[in-house]
Amino acid sequence: MERPAWAPQGIDISVPSVSRMYDFYLGGSHNFEVDREAARKAMEFLPGLPKIMQANRAFMRRAVRYAVGEGIDQFLDIGSGIPTFGNVHEVAQAADPRAKVAYVDHDPVAVAHSQAVLEGNDLAVIAAADLRRPKEILANPAITGLLDLDRPVALLLVAVLHFIEDADDPRSAVAELREALAPGSLVILTHASYEGIPLSKEEADGTVGVYRNIRNPLIMRTREEIGAFFEGYEMVEPGLVSMPEWRPETPQSPEQEDPYAFSGFGGVGRKA
Numbered sequence: 256m257e258r259p260a261w262a263p264q265g266i267d268i269s270v271p272s273v274s275r276m277y278d279f280y281l282g283g284s285h286n287f288e289v290d291r292e293a294a295r296k297a298m299e300f301l302p303g304l305p306k307i308m309q310a311n312r313a314f315m316r317r318a319v320r321y322a323v324g325e326g327i328d329q330f331l332d333i334g335s336g337i338p339t340f341g342n343v344h345e346v347a348q349a350a351d352p353r354a355k356v357a358y359v360d361h362d363p364v365a366v367a368h369s370q371a372v373l374e375g376n377d378l379a380v381i382a383a384a385d386l387r388r389p390k391e392i393l394a395n396p397a398i399t400g401l402l403d404l405d406r407p408v409a410l411l412l413v414a415v416l417h418f419i420e421d422a423d424d425p426r427s428a429v430a431e432l433r434e435a436l437a438p439g440s441l442v443i444l445t446h447a448s449y450e451g452i453p454l455s456k457e458e459a460d461g462t463v464g465v466y467r468n469i470r471n472p473l474i475m476r477t478r479e480e481i482g483a484f485f486e487g488y489e490m491v492e493p494g495l496v497s498m499p500e501w502r503p504e505t506p507q508s509p510e511q512e513d514p515y516a517f518s519g520f521g522g523v524g525r526k527a
């Protein structure tokens with residue numbers, strides 16, 4: 256298969272990637288047939304997957320606007336993905352043109368595409384790093400050169416922790432990041448879960464099976480397990496809830512939303 260100009264040298268385009276599958280669910284164009292095929296397979300079990308992703312992106316934008324409203328002007332977005340539209344720097348800098356955003360992803364396509372999108376923006380960077388190695392993130396010169404970690408930061412862990420298996424100890428990784436942040440910092444987080452919408456066993460197992468087959472397991476966690484990622488932080492109202500229920504900006508009854516949008520949880524915690 257021909258490698259398009261946007262795809263960096265050396266990536267394996269015969270294997271699906273979760274960031275390119277996510278790009279496909281959101282209607283982006285930075286994906287290959289292998290990604291689309293895996294995404295379509297997952298959607299056979301869970302046709303509402305794109306709805307879940309849209310609810311996730313909408314939550315992220317509301318949470319970023321909330322953070323700016325609370326006086327936060329620095330953002331660390333880990334597992335930032337392939338930029339589609341309404342990215343953290345666009346939302347944050349629309350509300351506060353001085354807002355600084357450091358993106359982190361371990362996927363080479365996400366990193367290359369972010370570099371292209373951020374060219375000419377002195378207040379945003381992308382670093383290639385792994386959430387499982389938080390020390391490297393906190394010491395990364397591109398990040399420490401932009402963000403002042405002695406001042407409050409909004410740390411985004413949006414739709415990324417469900418790709419980290421318990422064996423890789425995501426709780427310790429997140430604890431290390433939480434501890435490194437200054438008082439007044441926020442953690443903005445979403446995570447996939449079987450709780451919320453009533454998924455049949457077939458839908459749930461089928462979807463998880465697609466991700467297992469591409470060797471990027473999707474780890475569903477309970478609301479309680481997800482809440483533990485905020486340990487020591489105070490939850491901002493309304494707490495850890497399904498994504499459309501977190502501070503909706505337009506009055507809308509839940510019945511107007513697609514039921515799939517209520518799968519998974521999102522929340523914001525504040526360091527006292």
Ligand SMILES: C[S@@+](CC[C@H](N)C(=O)[O-])C[C@H]1O[C@@H](n2cnc3c(N)ncnc32)[C@H](O)[C@@H]1O
Nearest residue numbers: 274277334335336360361362385386413414415
């Ligand atoms: C579903 S996308 C979410 C993108 C964005 N945060 C959003 O919610 O719109 C998950 C992203 O996390 C990245 N990711 C997965 N595991 C990671 C890890 N261990 N370290 C850094 N990034 C990771 C993937 O490459 C992918 O781009």
